[in-house]
Amino acid sequence: MQTSSTRASLAVLRSAPALLFVAVVVLFAILAPRFLEVQNFANILTQSANVAIVAVGMTFVLLLAGVDLSVGAAMYVCAAVAGLYFKDLPAPAAMALMTAIGALFGAINALFIVGLGIAAFIVTLATLFVGRGLALHLSQTKMVFAGDPVLAFGQGGFLGISYAVWTMAIVLLLALWVQQWTPYGRYLYAIGADREGARKAGIPVRRVVFATYVLCGTLAGLGGFVSFSQVAAASSGFGLQKEFPVIAAAVLGGTSLFGGRGGVLGSVFGAILIQTVQNGLVLLNANPYLYPLVISAIIFIAVLLDSQRTRILARLTRRQIRIEPGVEARRSTAT
């Protein structure tokens, strides 16, 4: 039973996150004159890159109905090792090193989660502590500085776009490809929707889950690299509680914590939205006390829109038994 008005509201709800983004942009554009400049958007993208990259890995984990609380700790471990022992590595090598350490970190998580069947929440909570402890131990809690090649990566760019944004774009494209075009990506959704059914359908569930935590660790390492190249130094607070903005970005982008729903594009979008608000507030020279209030309000609106959308979609797509006179058949609207 769809009338034109419900269909209109459905259309609005479908594009709710985009509309919210537009609303935020328009608001800031009116209030802050320099907000709309191209360079400012480049800044926003550059600054959201590290969270966005980690959020891509987190999205894959969330699609499986898992969670990884240890991403911030993994970032810190990667930065500490790279900054302490491999300071003179050229940027690509440093990047490879940090992603490799991240992958190792993820593999340890995966080992406990898949091998011993312990809840991901507990495993990653524990590795969060162990990881931070390890990094603090390595750095003796001192600030770890990035090497010059890494700094150059953070400052430089290609075709006027910073390397961080290029990295984010490449990760996003690759992740989109993996998500949409590879068997692995499709398995993620299948397992997230029905783990037992996936097993019955012959999907290598354990291998996929293992790979996903490794991937999440890998991207945490890469995100750590991008962040490290930007902030130039890792103090004991590097990556601290990063798991919250990362998960928030994913959920904001429409990924469900219960698995099987969402995708990486939305997560990157969520990260950019949060950073846009942050950026706008700075450009407004707003009272710093208001930052958390405004940001939480906007996240609230986004989550509210998403939940209402899900509800209404569920109601509208409910199975019809009767064909009521005067109402179009379901088929025509479903396609």
Added chain:
Amino acid sequence: MSSARDSAASERAGGAPLLKVEGLRKSFFGVEVLKGVSFTLEAGKALGVIGENGSGKSTTMNIINGLLPPSAGTMAIDGRPYAPANSKEAARAGIAFIHQELNLFENLSIAENLALQAFPRRISWLPQIDKARMRARAADLLRRVDLDLSPDMLVNRLAPGERQLVEIAKALSGDARIIVFDEPTTSLTSREAERLFALVAQLKARGLGVIYISHILEDVLRLCDDVVTLRDGTMVDNRPAASVTTGHLIESMLGRPIAELFPPRSAAAPRQEVALDVRGLTQPGIVHDLTFRVMRGEIVGIAGLMGSGRSETARILFGLDPALSGTVAVNGTVIAQRSPRACMAAGMAFLTEDRRGDGLLLPEGVLTNVELARLADLRTNAAAPLPQAMLDRDASEAARSVRIKAHDLVRQPVLSLSGGNQQKVVLAKWLLREPAVFILDEPTRGIDVGAKAEIYGLVRQLAERGTGVLVISSEVEELLGVCDRVLTMAHGEIVAEFTWPELDRAAILRAAMQRQEGAA
């Protein structure tokens, strides 16, 4: 692949049957559940397999599917020994299963579901799905099952019947030569079922072998060339469909005349007080203008195909789903704001069709489950202490009265009980409240014959104590056996009413299958 098929064809020419099963036996923990089952399936033929739940049908099928190894006996495909170690090997041997519970992923597209086992690739070293090929293949398969849908459509937008057809398409995608249908029509509308039957005929014509398992005996007789009947793990009958009637089949299935399964009807006529009075219940797209009554002490059945609105009616009556208009009264009092709590307060009880999903707290014990519905009646503050001793006593009493078999009523999780005992737990939960109106949706689904008979007896007893009972069932025999009156639903309306002793199976089914006027 093609060479394999050629050789198979040549062997078939040699006269070996497509599938030959001989002397299958299976024991669990020393209990023999399958005591020698033998049959053959020829190419281009359909074999019906019938039997009550627990008769050994699913064990047989699990053995064929490679999920269970037989304790004894052999199988052969095209004359070559066939002993699958798992379902993958079964699939490789050309056997495909269409299960009653569909195994589709709602968040994936039709094409993806069809290709999930082996996504096509364009370049062998690059794990990239060749979407064009996947789509083309899916379109081809959909055409073969006569389903006019875009392969890119997400499965969660499909009607149950369409999902069933997708599942069949999935079976066809594996180049299957034997397709096993396990209760394929339970979730189909009559039109969809017709479509399925045509498809089965097509498959046969193409030289595939079909094993068809169903409770709907008419369908079995209509579709199949031979019918195998199982009872208590033994094959009691195996003969051409042309030579039997449904009456024969039922008797050989039960091993006794149908009547014994059901409790005797009470001699006394139903009382004249109205227990449940439903008027003009309408919810657009779901049900239309339902009006009926259930007297105290009367058992009324609702027949209808899946998708006729019978289960939806029950949910609306119990306040779980909304209705646009209409009234529901219990013992003469209209329930103003229908919600499960309000309906329970008025004296309603509701045993849902999904026992595990809607009925039970699986990790909890029997008593906790039985007491749950009672809690709403305690006319005290929710934070006030529970009359624990009284609750436990009553619940144990109720559990005993329905003869739940569990070694520990407190600690054993109901998860570990058999289906019949689980259902008795749900029954006990509602009996504890002495309901004035009891709605039972598929009360015997997935339950063995013994438990079935017990449940019928309990329902009858309940009615004799003055409860108005509404039984919804897809098994017409069940309604014939227990009900005093049967309402038939189709496309959300009551289309016929029959009163005992004029309950006529054929008439009920005919009414249930009628089409909605004006439907495209």
Added chain:
Amino acid sequence: MNVTRRAFNLGAILAAGTVILPGAVRAADEKTIAIMFDSLQSPFWVTGFDVLKEKAKAAGYQPLESISNLDDNKQFEQVQSMIQKKVSGIIIVQTDSKAVIPAIREANKAGIPMVHFNRPPAESDAKSSAVQADNRAIMKSTVQALVDKARKAGGKYKAAILIGDLGDQNAIQRRDGFFDVVDQNKDIIEVVARISTEWNPDKAFADLTNALQANPDINFLVTSSDFLLPQIQQALKIAGKWKKTGEEGHVLFAGFDGDEGQYAALKDGYMDVGGVQNLFYEADLAIGAIEKMNKGEEVPKLLLDPGFVITQETLDQDRDKMWGYAVWKKANG
């Protein structure tokens, strides 16, 4: 059920043992000092922690460490543990000036002297001593020195300040010190960006970049802590404003703390003025205060480290007082 009962009883006995058994307290054969920080987030605290440990060892004490992770309640419990260890004294960095008072009272009760390092407690009847850099004053003179340079160079200035965590008193005092001076000089200085860093380098970098985007003409920059220098350098470099004094596009820049980064930035000519906390002096004051209190001498409630301001011009003559220089020298030979 038997199994559970029995295991439970066993466990209960063991647990009860932990409560009832009178502990065989280890003979206090060595003197210890508790060094209790709330975090080690910046080089200032890390170096302070190390310097305190070294000075304690030099004075013949075994240092015991604890970090509360900005949790005053956890620190209160840690203080109790240290009292139980019968330390000779406690040097503490609390997060909140008021929330530490109960901990001081506990120490008073046990007769253990307590010295607050760099953050004094709020007014109360509890007895302790505090060693502190005069944040507001040092920041005032630092910013004043920067303003003087600005006046000398002439022109109008757009200013930005990186503020610390709004929940941290030192951050607040430094911010206030900044505004004390800037508000007096509104004729040439307009504050266009107040960047709330929450002591988070990530945020500092991002928001400074944003501020430079909104106001590309920022040419007067003050940070509340040197530990954000790497991020500031990075952000300025990207904006093309990391220039030495005298070069085109140089930003008048002041730091605070006096760490090795500050020394390097002053030496290389990127920073104009630095506010320095005299860490060595503060550590000596702290250990000395504990020894005095243990001898029963009266120690003033507040031992002020006046700190000092260092500029490119005074760098060579004053650098030996600068703790960051010592660290820098060690690292760079």
Added chain:
Amino acid sequence: MWRFLRRLLTSEYLVLLLTALYVLCLWPFAPEIVSAQTALEVIMAMLPLLLLAIGQTFVLIVAGIDLSITSTMAFSSVVAAALMTGDGGYLAGNALAVPVALIAFLLIGLAVGCANGLCVVRLGMPSFMVTLVAQTFLSGAAIWFTSLHSTSVSIGDLPAAFSVIGRGGIAGIPYALLLCLVVAFAAHWLLGRTTLGRWLYAVGNNPRAATVSGVPTGRVIIIAFVLSGFCAALASIVYTSRLETGTPVLGQRVLLDVIGAAVIGGVSLFGGRGKISWVILGVLFLSVVDKGLQLLGLSQSIVFAVKGGVILLAAIIDALRSRILVRVAA
């Protein structure tokens, strides 16, 4: 030997044994760990954590999660402190200051819990996001509020009648301990002996079955969040009076400890499973681990690593335990 180990592993009170084992291991290195003083301090340290964990347990039982408890504490702490502080508080010097402030604590806790619950139930938002937003918002609001009422970053000078709650006691038993005992008993009783308790478990186990069986599912979930907010307010009272200060960063770091303690005790994150006695043991375990690390005076890095290792170890043992239980049942 194997049988004995199996018995130990399958015991519901395994965590208690782990605690004892941990104490035994540390004994040679920090003899003070076995003393009445330590026991008392561990108990005192446990109390507010326990209050929080008990509140969290209600939410976990209905398959939710409450991340907002720490900022609920912080916000109620500064608001109540602003009411009663001698330093320009609204009710400074008034005899009613303390009772009104106590009511303020509780009202804020209840209100936050109620708002969380309503968002989850009526608006259908995931509890993780709702309470994460509440956390960010309230912590920002608490800092802002403080800046309006105090020149520094916290609000001190609280009346003696208030701070006595955190430190005083009757007959040597601290008030905080009494409060905690009352709450623990009440929670235990509520979960085990009342209709509401049954409903909480039912909703967590299977919300659909609960609804069909006449459980007011929505209301029960809201109540769980309200109870969590209430417990957070009680914990805030204990913390605030112990520190004699209303601070907007109160308990900022204990969130994962609280959830971790509940889960280590055996409360399921997926709902329907949890007992107060388990939670007490989980909190005891983490508190003893913390205390031991404090007494050793180790560096921060080792503290982190040990803590993580211990959590992981507990989880591994728990996984082994469930495997054995499955094998025993089969």
